[in-house]
Amino acid sequence: MKITGNTILITGGTSGIGRALAEAFHDRGNRVIITGRREDLLEQITAGRPGMAGLPLDLADPDSVRRVQAEVQTCFPELNVLIANAGISRAEDMTAETWDASDAQAIIEINIFGVLRVTAAFLPLLKRQQDATIMATSSALAFVPRADFPAYCASKAFLHSWLQSLRHQLSGFPIEVLELSPPYVQTELTGVGQASDPRAMPVDVYLSEVMDLLERKHHARxxxxxxRDFARRWAERDGQYDVIFDAMNPAKKRRSP
Incomplete structure (x- = not known):
């Protein structure tokens, strides 16, 4: 992936890793289009950054995706990078009497179908470019899950597998397919507490390492x-899956019948 001279669309670009990516790429001379549901945030972020545009987008709404697709084709026909970053996360207690599938459904709608919709919308445009990239934000939890976030981790495991198939199918096109797999980062993905959790990696530190990997093209497969996440990535291959899973997911006390 080129680091400069691109026209880049980033979903979920108004906060967290998406916003950090948008600003990092904009600082390197790229034209950046951010999308999100809150128009006030889009206006606030783009106001002080000439060359950055904001488009309202609800990934759960196919009509919204089609509207953005049409606008980008008209106003930014040179689009050559899609970063499908938007995602949501919710804890789920499947032992609770009140548990149902509503949180899982919402997660699947955004984290899976949202990525598929936006990729399908912009793939025809990307195929016309001489040098294009699709990057989707997965998670290191795709490899070893946090059991209290079952649907979220499963959605990222889906993306990991799906991106491998997409990469293989697009091998005949000048389109690079990348999977961004962050560790636990100081964003508000799981709530405001995560943004200040000292156990989480600061966003700016994470982005610095990511941009370095991209610049050096240091991203095998x-x-x-x-x-720091290689141990989780290769846990099963290295015979460490159970050890790492147990460390991430302390055993719960057995409930009395």
């Missing part, structure tokens, strides 16, 4: 993954 198309996976943009920090070295």
């Amino acid at each position: 198309g996976e943009v993954l920090l070295e």
Whole structure:
């Protein structure tokens, strides 16, 4: 992937990793289009950054995706990079009497179908470019899950597998397919507490390492993954899956019948 001279569309670009990516790429001389549901945030972020545009987009609404697709084709026909970053995360207690599938459905709608919709919308445009990239934000939790976030982790495991198939099918086109797999980062993905959690990696530190990997093209198999997460990535291969899973998911006390 080129680091400069691109026209880049980033979903979920108004906060967290998406916003950090948008600003990092804009600082390197790229034209950047951010999308999100809150128009006030889009206006606030783009106001002080000439060359950055904001488009309202609800990935759960196919009509919204079609509207953005049409606008981009008209106003930014040179689009050559799609970063499908938007995602949501919710904890789920499947032992609770009140548990149902509503949170899982919402997660699947955005994290899976949202990525598929936006990729399908812009793939025809990307195929026309001489040098294009699709990058989707997965998670290191795709490899070893946090059991209290079952649907979220499963959605990222889906993306990991799906991106491998997409990469293979597009191998005859000048389109690079990358998987961004962040660790636990100081964003508000799971709530405001995560943004200040000292156990989480600061966003600016994470982005610095990501941009370095991209600049050096240091992403084997198309996976943009920090070295600190190699143990989880290869846990099953290395015979460490149970050890790492147990460390991430302390055993619960057995309930009395």
